[in-house]
Amino acid sequence: MKVLVLGYNPPPYQAGSKLEAANYRTWQFVQPLLEDGQHVTLCVDARSPQPDAGLLPANLTWQAIPVDTVGWMARLQAVHDDVAPDCIVAVDFYPALWSTRIRTASPIWMDFYGDPLTISQVARYRAGSDQGIGTAISLMRYPLRRGDVFSVCGESQRHMLVGELAMCGRLNSRTLGYDFVRVVGPGAPPVAPIGELKATQLVGMGIPPDAFVVLWCGGYNTWTDVDTLFAGLSSAMAQNTNVHFLSVGASTYQAPTTAYDRFAASAERSPFCSRFHLVGWRPWQEIPAFYLVSDVGINIDALHYETLYGTRTRLVEMLAYGLPVVTSTGCDLSLRISEKGVGVVFPSGSGEDLARALLDLSANPGGLAAMRQAARNIVAGDWSFRSTTESLRAWVTTPVVAPDRRRGQTTSAVVRVRYALRTQARLLLWRLGLSGRRGSEPRRMLDAGKHA
Numbered sequence: 001m002k003v004l005v006l007g008y009n010p011p012p013y014q015a016g017s018k019l020e021a022a023n024y025r026t027w028q029f030v031q032p033l034l035e036d037g038q039h040v041t042l043c044v045d046a047r048s049p050q051p052d053a054g055l056l057p058a059n060l061t062w063q064a065i066p067v068d069t070v071g072w073m074a075r076l077q078a079v080h081d082d083v084a085p086d087c088i089v090a091v092d093f094y095p096a097l098w099s100t101r102i103r104t105a106s107p108i109w110m111d112f113y114g115d116p117l118t119i120s121q122v123a124r125y126r127a128g129s130d131q132g133i134g135t136a137i138s139l140m141r142y143p144l145r146r147g148d149v150f151s152v153c154g155e156s157q158r159h160m161l162v163g164e165l166a167m168c169g170r171l172n173s174r175t176l177g178y179d180f181v182r183v184v185g186p187g188a189p190p191v192a193p194i195g196e197l198k199a200t201q202l203v204g205m206g207i208p209p210d211a212f213v214v215l216w217c218g219g220y221n222t223w224t225d226v227d228t229l230f231a232g233l234s235s236a237m238a239q240n241t242n243v244h245f246l247s248v249g250a251s252t253y254q255a256p257t258t259a260y261d262r263f264a265a266s267a268e269r270s271p272f273c274s275r276f277h278l279v280g281w282r283p284w285q286e287i288p289a290f291y292l293v294s295d296v297g298i299n300i301d302a303l304h305y306e307t308l309y310g311t312r313t314r315l316v317e318m319l320a321y322g323l324p325v326v327t328s329t330g331c332d333l334s335l336r337i338s339e340k341g342v343g344v345v346f347p348s349g350s351g352e353d354l355a356r357a358l359l360d361l362s363a364n365p366g367g368l369a370a371m372r373q374a375a376r377n378i379v380a381g382d383w384s385f386r387s388t389t390e391s392l393r394a395w396v397t398t399p400v401v402a403p404d405r406r407r408g409q410t411t412s413a414v415v416r417v418r419y420a421l422r423t424q425a426r427l428l429l430w431r432l433g434l435s436g437r438r439g440s441e442p443r444r445m446l447d448a449g450k451h452a
Contacts, residue, residue, distance in 0.1 A: 001396055003033055004083050004106070005042045006098050007091035011189070011284045013051035013062075019284050020219065020252065021313040022092045025113045028187040029091050032389045034059055038396060041083045043076065043095075065098075073101045080104060087399035089392070096143040107399040109392065110147040111184065114310035115160050116140055122306050126222045126255065144168040148402040149395060151184040153311040154332030158183050160309050174404040182395075186313050186333060187388035188320035188379035191288075205277050211244040212362040215294035215323070217287060218314040219252035220260035225302040225328065225349065230266045232300075232354025237272040239355070240362055247278045248290050291321035295368065296361055299327040303348040307331055315343075320379045324371035326357050342375040 007026035011019050026042075033040050039059050046064035056062060063079050066072045080088075080102050088108045090096040096110040120136040145168050152158050158181045165171060165180055207213060214233065220226065236243045245267075251260035267276035282290075291297070297318035301307045307330035315325050315333060325343035327334050338345040344361065346353035361368055381387060403409060411419075429435040 001086045001399075002039050002083055003041070003396055004080060004085035004088045005030055005033075005040055005091065006088070006095035007042065007044060008095075009044055009048045009051070013055055014049055014284070021113060024189065024313045024317070025111065025186075026091045027189060028184075028385050029089060029111065029389060029392060030060070031190070032386045032393055033089075033396060035386070036393055036396075041079065041085070043079060043098075067098065077102060087396055089396070090143075090147075093140075093143070096147065097139060100142045100146045105401075107148040107401045108146065109149050109151065109395060109399070110143050111151045112157070112161060113153050114306065115157055117164075118160075118305040118309050122222045122304070126253065140164070141168055144170065148400065148405060149182065150180055151182045151392065153183075154185060154309075155183055156332050157309040170402075170404065172404055174409050175402065178403050180402070182391040184392060185336070185383070185388050186311050186316045187385040188316045188383045189385065191320050205246075205279070206274060207244050207246065207277060208242075210242065212240065212242045212358075213294040213296075214243065214245050214326075214358060215290060215297045215318070216245070216247040216249065216299075217290060217297065217318065218249045220250065220258065220263065221252045222259060223302050223304065223306055224259050224263075225300045226259045226263035226266075228328070228349055228351045228354060229298075229300045230263060230270075231351030232358065233276075234270060234272060235351060235355035236358040236362075237275055240359055243358060243362060244275045244277065246290065246294060247276075248280075248282050248287065250280050287317075288321055291318060291323045294323055296358070297323045297325045299325065300354070301328050301330050301348065303328075303330055307348075316379065316383055319343075319375040319383070322372040322376045324361070324368055324375060326354070326361070328354075340374060340378050342371055342378055 005026070007029070008020075008022040010027035010030055011023055012027070014023065030040055030042060034057050037059065039061075041061040041063060043063045043065050046066040046069075048064075050064060051062060053062075061083075065076050065079070076098060085104075085106050088099055088102070088104065088106050090099040090108065090110045092111060092113055093116045096112070099108055099110065117136060117140060120133060124130055124133060144165055150161055150165075152161055161181050162171075170180065214236075216229075233243070233245050237245075251258040264278055267273060267278065270276065297315065299312050299315055301312070309331075311331045311333045312327065315327060315337065318325050319337075319342055325337060327337060327343060327345055328348040329335075329345055330348055334345050337343040344357040346357050386393075404411075426435060
């Protein structure tokens with residue numbers, strides 16, 4: 001099958017740059033398709049670094065699209081027409097938005113890795129303004145109305161997306177019983193350690209060889225609860241002089257003062273400042289070495305809707321290298337980590353519980369060893385790229401258009417206009433107070449479902 005994928009640079013082809021969750025998500029989708037023998041054409045933003053052609057598998061074609069420049073849509077259309085794909089897979093919100101500008105009869109799979117509107121809420125909070133919320137909602141409607149099947153990061157987001165599809169009219173007379181949304185949880189990448197951190201290098205960073213190393217790896221976003229992180233680490237350090245914190249990463253956004261800046265300032269003022277080691281962003285090929293020299297990985301989030309409907313890719317990558325994790329409650333993945341015994345989950349916002357988790361793990365090397373083995377087992381099985389993408393891989397072999405977009409099943413423009421006019425008339429009657437009595441259209445609609 002010929003698959004046109006719109007997404008981001010997978011880490012193996014962008015090893016020297018800062019990487020975010022969308023890069024890993026694209027890797028999670030592309031790698032199994034290549035292994036299945038599908039012919040993949042991957043379109044990425046032309047501003048991303050271009051890989052060495054020698055790094056690309058024979059069945060992967062790379063295409064750079066100059067997004068947001070004059071003529072980018074024509075370029076994307078030309079790539080599509082040249083490939084003549086059997087299906088299109090758009091990974092993340094913006095690639096899904098790009099796909100709506102393609103003139104195509106090919107079925108489209110769209111992946112929303114976290115809910116775009118809850119992410120928008122966090123961005124508006126950071127900006128201190130509601131400007132842009134209307135734009136985000138309007139743009140969201142384009143992929144919702146155009147996609148044939150969707151995937152999300154967890155069961156909670158699945159329900160969220162079904163609601164959003166309903167509000168866009170996709171739950172209609174032709175789609176009853178159709179499975180619009182599939183859960184594709186975050187997957188663990190193939191383990192291929194590159195390089196090695198020597199004990200002498202740890203000493204050079206001020207970390208003793210026998211230290212209990214707590215690793216943060218990745219971005220500090222608006223939703224990172226740096227206050228609880230600092231409080232929990234400080235309490236653990238006060239009670240165990242072997243606890244050291246190693247941070248690989250920095251802020252994911254630009255602002256006069258970021259969450260990362262606040263955390264770094266707190267660490268610098270701490271009486272334990274010599275045990276906070278903030279090394280900033282590092283190239284992807286160096287990251288596995290940090291996993292291998294650490295004792296536990298950590299993640300911590302404030303509790304709000306983005307946390308509940310999103311996920312944390314860094315956790316599965318840590319687990320892939322046998323690194324147990326400590327994470328706050330919130331996303332579906334945190335519940336799965338607790339169930340599988342590959343880490344410790346503590347209540348969001350509780351520095352005391354975070355400190356207790358770290359101290360308990362540091363005093364229990366046998367328990368850590370058991371978690372390490374459980375982590376390796378789960379990521380080699382249910383949480384591998386191949387296992388997590390089973391629904392995508394099956395769909396790609398026989399891609400289908402959603403029932404309400406099939407030939408002869410779409411609503412004509414004339415009928416859509418008639419429906420829209422009837423809707424406006426009924427809403428006007430409602431505003432005038434003439435349609436609130438029993439037997440009116442709104443009541444009939446509700447009662448039909450109630451008494452069915």
